[in-house]
Amino acid sequence: MMTNYNRRVTQGQFSFLPDLTDTQITAQLEYALGKGWAIGIEYTDDPHPRNTYWEMFGNPMFDLRDAAGILMEINNCRKTFPSHYIRVTAFDATRGVESPTMSYIVNRPKNEPGFGLVRQEVDSRAIRYTIHSYATDKSEGERY
């Protein structure tokens, strides 16, 4: 079990708040759509801080401009992967940005085992650090 304030992975915009309700998620979706951003849904069973590429639950929904429709997709993803981490990402294609502009977790496993820190002592007191996801001690698909 993780030992930080909320005992959980704190990636994303809202991990320090109580889990968002569907109504709250819808409001955030509407905010992104209002800015002209495209929404993508991604999931993983390895929340390592440098695991950049979570699996895509389909491509970002460039042409779906309806928050209710996107929420339906989020809930489909939750049904398919009830114990995975699922995050919602907004993509801004504006020149000068062309990058994600929102990212927040909307689903997570009940128990989050967290990470270990592996220290390799090298020369002159320096240490090489490796962050290890406990979840990845099990094979893909059997982690939660």
Place this chain on the structure above:
Amino acid sequence: MSNDAMHSDDKQITDGRKRYASGVLKYKQMGYWQPDYLPKETDVIAMFRITPQEGVPADECAAAVAGESSTATWTVVWTDRLTACELYRAKAYRVDPVPNTGPGTKTEQQYFAYIAYDLDLFEPGSIANLTASIIGNVFGFKAVKALRLEDMRIPVAYLKTFPGPATGIVVERERLDKFGRPLLGATTKPKLGLSGRNYGRVVYEALKGGLDFVKDDENINSQPFMHWRDRFLYCMEAVNKASAATGEVKGHYLNVTAGTMDEMIARAEFAKSLGSVIIMIDLVIGYTAIQTMAAWARKNDMILHLHRAGNSTYSRQKNHGMNFRVICKWMRMAGVDHIHAGTVVGKLEGDPLMIKGFYDTLRETHTPQCLETGLFFDQDWASLNKVMPVASGGIHAGQMHQLLTYLGDDVVLQFGGGTIGHPQGIQAGATANRVALEAMILARNEGRDIWNEGPQILRDAGKWCSPLKQALDVWGDVSFNYESTDTSDYAPTPTVSA
């Protein structure tokens, strides 16, 4: 406004024999005043605030500034005639009286003088060369009582000779995997005296509690109480341990400022070898040292934080020195990724409109002329990366709605005392700040009026987050309401103008 104060009768002397006869001429006579000149797309333009000496007309003063910041010396030299001197001469082309100065006001008469410089006067990619002209000898010149560089228009042709920020806002966010909210930081306190081991404790607690970054202060280098290597080693232990405890990328700005370039590079290399994502330098190291570190940072995938130590010695007073917006421009060109640029609400100098001008200069791809925020020129940033402004100094969780309204999302909010001074400890202080931020972002995105509802939004979050409730109880009413000294000349501001 009398014509005498604005204009002298002197005209440019065009007859070569008279113009180059040995002796002393007025700067207007030498050709540094060209009221009909239309600046070229490729010209560098500088705008100065001039306070003339008694009896010196404004246009002669402007011509003198143009002369002394380009080709002129105190007397005529025939060797000008060996050169394309008409081209190399800077051209003062416009002088305006500054609003609210002169007879009947608290301030003696000042003028805004516009001066155009040909691109070939400057070495490509060198802030040192640019500044040696623009803020060189001319600032000690006797014909002006006081002189302040207010703004510059840097042509795209010159901008393209600078690499710009090593990382930039967009790539920094991608590397850190943090989007859609300001980043949170804190400066380790006390800034002097902690041992390496004790220092790293503060870093670990703050990062685990929810901050993204912790920071060395500007004057923490390698002193008897803590050698730099010790600090780097303990800080990286703290950063990695906090990263494992939260699943987030974390960082600590390791200040590599030192007495020589060789030593700074050595410290930066050590930071890299330990896996740090970010290093830090101080403005006092100088423009060439900053550019050197920016080039190093670009080559080594390192975010480069700049602490603006020293700037207020020349940027705070309104009549002499230079405006901070010009430092912002030069630092974006020089290639830093972070720069402290004011908080509006904290303990340090900062008028809201002026600070908007600084932030726009750092973050926008194009800044249109906007006199009320102090931007005198249209400026195309020619795809140079954006610099992340840092808001630091006397801010706390209870101001979150104000900070977000004034400063926006692309900013690092640094709560040093507001994290470390929390009654329940450093982790709780960090958690209070993070919860306040996330609650405010959520509410803003939901369309709520955070400027007015902000205090209630924070109190509501405090109901389920006791660290936030305690922070609000301790600091909720702290504010720093002093008049700013550096204010807009063109708009009524919430503080009193000169």
